[in-house]
Amino acid sequence: VTGHLDLDTLADVLAGEAPDGALEHLTDCAECRAAFDQLRTASAQTAAMLAALPAVPLPDDVADRLASALRSAGGSAGGASLTTLPVGRGAPASSGGPARWLGAAAAVAVLLAGAGYGISRLGGGGSTSTSSAAGSSSDKAAGAAAGLHLVRNSTGADYTSAQALAAAVPTLLSGKQTADRSAATAGTVQGGSQAGPNTAAGVRPQATVAQDPLARLRTDAGLADCLVALLPPDDPSVQPLALDYAQYKGQSALVVVMPSSIASKLDVFVVGPGCSQANDSTLFYTSVDKP
Amino acid sequence: VSEPDDDGDAQDRALLAAHVAGDRDAFGQLVRRHQDRLWAVALRTLGDREEAADAVQDALLSAYRSASTYRGDARVTTWLHRVVVNACLDRVRRRKVRPTVPMPDDGGPVDPHDVLGDRETALDVEAALATLPDDQRVALVLVDVQGLPVDDVASLLGVPAGTVKSRCSRGRARLAVQLGHLRNRPVPPAVPPSGSATTTEGGAEA
Numbered sequence: 001v002t003g004h005l006d007l008d009t010l011a012d013v014l015a016g017e018a019p020d021g022a023l024e025h026l027t028d029c030a031e032c033r034a035a036f037d038q039l040r041t042a043s044a045q046t047a048a049m050l051a052a053l054p055a056v057p058l059p060d061d062v063a064d065r066l067a068s069a070l071r072s073a074g075g076s077a078g079g080a081s082l083t084t085l086p087v088g089r090g091a092p093a094s095s096g097g098p099a100r101w102l103g104a105a106a107a108v109a110v111l112l113a114g115a116g117y118g119i120s121r122l123g124g125g126g127s128t129s130t131s132s133a134a135g136s137s138s139d140k141a142a143g144a145a146a147g148l149h150l151v152r153n154s155t156g157a158d159y160t161s162a163q164a165l166a167a168a169v170p171t172l173l174s175g176k177q178t179a180d181r182s183a184a185t186a187g188t189v190q191g192g193s194q195a196g197p198n199t200a201a202g203v204r205p206q207a208t209v210a211q212d213p214l215a216r217l218r219t220d221a222g223l224a225d226c227l228v229a230l231l232p233p234d235d236p237s238v239q240p241l242a243l244d245y246a247q248y249k250g251q252s253a254l255v256v257v258m259p260s261s262i263a264s265k266l267d268v269f270v271v272g273p274g275c276s277q278a279n280d281s282t283l284f285y286t287s288v289d290k291p
Numbered sequence: 292v293s294e295p296d297d298d299g300d301a302q303d304r305a306l307l308a309a310h311v312a313g314d315r316d317a318f319g320q321l322v323r324r325h326q327d328r329l330w331a332v333a334l335r336t337l338g339d340r341e342e343a344a345d346a347v348q349d350a351l352l353s354a355y356r357s358a359s360t361y362r363g364d365a366r367v368t369t370w371l372h373r374v375v376v377n378a379c380l381d382r383v384r385r386r387k388v389r390p391t392v393p394m395p396d397d398g399g400p401v402d403p404h405d406v407l408g409d410r411e412t413a414l415d416v417e418a419a420l421a422t423l424p425d426d427q428r429v430a431l432v433l434v435d436v437q438g439l440p441v442d443d444v445a446s447l448l449g450v451p452a453g454t455v456k457s458r459c460s461r462g463r464a465r466l467a468v469q470l471g472h473l474r475n476r477p478v479p480p481a482v483p484p485s486g487s488a489t490t491t492e493g494g495a496e497a
Contacts, residue, residue, distance in 0.1 A: 007464050015460035017453045042467035043460065049416050049470070050435035050463075058330040062344045066326075069348050070319070073355050160385070162345050285348065 005032045010039050061287065068267060069285035072230055151175040151242040158247040159255065159284075165268050166288040172242040172257055173291060213252035213273040214245050226275035230256055230282075241266070248272075248283045266290050299324075303367035311359045318355055325368055328437060329375045335432045336379040338421040343379075350378035365446055372439065373447040376429060383425050419469040427462030434459050 005013070005025055013022050013036065026032055058066075153172050159165050216222035223243075231238055244255040248270045256269045265287045272281035303324065309317035329350070333343035354374045361370055420428055433444045434455065441459075445452040467473035 007468070008461050011460040011464040012457050014464075015453075015456040017457045017460075038473060039464055039467070042472040043463040045472050046463040046466045046470065047435050049412075050420070050431060050466075051438065053413055053416060053436055055327060056331040056334055057327045058347075059340075062330065062347070063326070065344060066322075066348055066351060069352055070322075070355060073352055162341050282352065284345070286345070 004029065005035070007039070010036050011043070014040055014043060065285060065287050068287070069282065072269060072282045072285060150240055152245075153243060154245040156246055157244070158250055159253075159270065160249050162284075162286040162288070165255065165270070165284075165286055168244070168255075169242075169257055169266060169268060169288050170291040172244050172255065175242070214254060217254050217271075217273065217275060218245065222276075225277055226254065226271060227256065229275065229277045230258065230269050230271070251283070253283055260287055260290075264290050300366045300368065304363065307358055307361055307367055310355075311361075318358070321367070321371075322351060325371050328368075329371060332372060332432055332437060333375055333379050335417070335420060335436060336376065336429055337382060342382055346378040346382055347375060350375040353378070366443065369439070369443045369447055372433065372437075372443075376433070376447060380425070380429070415470060416466070419466050422469065423462050423465055427458045427465065430455050430458035431462040431466075435463070 005022055009019060009022055010032070012018055013026065026036060151173060153175060155168075155172075157168065159168065212218070217226055227240055231240075238259055240256055240258050242255075242257040244257075245252075246255050247253055248255075252273050253270050254273075254275065256271065258267045258269070260267045266289075268286050268288055269282060270284040272283050274281040303321060306314075306317045306321040306324075310321065326347075330343065330347055333346045333350075334340065337343045337346060350371075351374075354371060361367070365373070420431065423431070429448070430444060433439045433447070434441060439447070441452050441455050445455045448455065464473065
């Protein structure tokens with residue numbers, strides 16, 4: 001060892017992880033010994049300050065986000081059938097489990113009734129036969145009567161954060177996508193891509209769609225089976241507002257924008273291609289400010 | 292920061308087992324027992340509120356789904372911390388940029404009689420913490436701030452206990468310099484501990 005020990009080396013000695021030659025140097029070098037003694041005192045002081053940092057409780061809004069995410073995971077067939085909102089402060093309890101979701105399914109019919117819109121949800125008068133949601137023609141008729149607007153986007157965008165989703169929501173709600181990158185991304189979706197960014201509902205992917213991971217969710221039945229898992233069972237008035245066939249961290253995903261229980265907010269779910277009542281595939285959830 | 296004792300871990304294990312067995316409330320109870328500490332780890336590791344929220348959510352969804360894979364060889368709190376820390380480190384690796392602005396705007400009121408004396412001091416420490424190399428910051432957050440045992444942190448991070456000790460000690464030393472508790476001695480670029488002693492020419496002012 002030549003010269004004096006640097007700070008990292010002194011710290012390693014203090015940690016009992018002295019590298020070769022360091023202890024010998026300390027024995028011989030009064031200056032480094034003094035520095036070491038000073039470091040020992042300062043480190044103890046620093047450790048005490050770190051230990052005294054104030055607690056940082058989980059903020060209510062983050063707790064609510066988490067509660068919603070776990071609530072959606074509660075529809076999963078994997079693990080336990082989580083049904084009460086498990087996290088958060090003031091999160092409303094709900095009951096159910098798989099039964100909860102079947103109940104939701106019974107109250108929901110999803111259909112794609114025409115260009116640009118068509119996801120509708122039957123209220124209490126909904127049939128009890130819609131656990132497969134996209135079901136019967138009568139369901140479709142009833143859904144069409146409700147006629148709520150649902151904007152379907154197919155941007156192919158790769159979302160990686162809550163901020164990115166929040167930034168995209170206004171555009172997704174407007175349907176004013178400037179480009180449909182799904183074809184470029186997946187390289188397979190013909191129907192949806194050709195239909196343009198605000199893909200008309202009812203436009204089905206064509207033969208090559210079999211290679212599109214989201215192909216099932218582009219169909220009425222598949223989409224219905226997925227959405228029924230996301231809609232809150234205790235509020236039949238909730239209607240999805242916008243979809244985006246996109247990606248999440250490089251994986252094919254469907255973004256679903258829905259009203260929130262908080263008036264000024266929107267819920268954004270990101271689900272994987274396997275999304276269904278029986279298969280939790282929620283990849284991400286966030287709550288964003290309503291534009 | 293106190294850790295759940297053995298009784299606490301026994302309760303955690305019981306809740307996790309109940310969750311796996313289908314108890315609809317168990318996972319929520321388990322999360323409520325640890326959520327504040329997990330949040331603090333994420334927030335202080337990432338230094339960004341939204342990223343921390345994303346990381347905690349990703350992590351707990353993952354834990355929810357993979358609960359059946361918990362083998363019981365670590366405390367449940369360690370397992371939960373591991374999941375959260377991994378989620379945070381994934382994000383750190385992705386962004387490749389350390390946080391430069393410390394957070395807690397949501398830390399709530401601070402007791403004016405606490406050890407630090409005032410909130411300003413705490414923010415100084417948070418700011419200094421945020422500038423540390425990632426590995427040192429994570430180790431200090433887990434060991435000094437959260438009070439996890441070094442062996443648990445070593446297991447959690449998948450490194451030897453000596454590495455955790457070294458990271459903590461180096462991190463404390465850098466913090467001490469930044470906080471003015473230690474006069475400057477050249478701080479070398481962060482390098483993994485080990486090997487022979489690193490020296491600097493005539494660096495000591497003490």
